[in-house]
Amino acid sequence: MCPFPPDSYLHSATPYEELGLLKACGRTEGHFRLFAPDAVIRLVFIKRLQSLGLSLQEIGECLAVYDHGELPCDDIQAKLSQQVTAIDRQVAELMLLRRELTDILQRWSTLPEKQPGSICPNLQV
DSSP: EEEOOOTTGGHHHHHHHHSSOOOEEEEEETEHHHHHHTTTHHHHHHHHHHHHTTOOHHHHHHHHHHTTTTTOHHHHHHHHHHHHHHHHHHHHHHHHHHHHHHHHHHOOOOOOOTTTTTTTTOOOO
């Protein structure tokens, strides 16, 4: 075990500790948290999965598999595949929005006539 002061790399571990993703194994006399040496590996793993778009709940599910002695690779693959599907859906939605914006801008009039009941005639539906 090694102590990590609050301003160290593992200071960001506190929220993960609260969620059960990391476990401190005690405290020093100065009240610094003690983590097992593999805590840094675990924290890097958590941050990597977050950077790939997985939620902390999903990451917790993967770590639970690992904590039960199994490799979570199949679970991670399934979650990453779901992430790709979600991204594809978001890209399609953004492309539709882009098309709508482009159409509006192509029809845009710089000096529209004021119309009763219209705040911006260029955006009339």
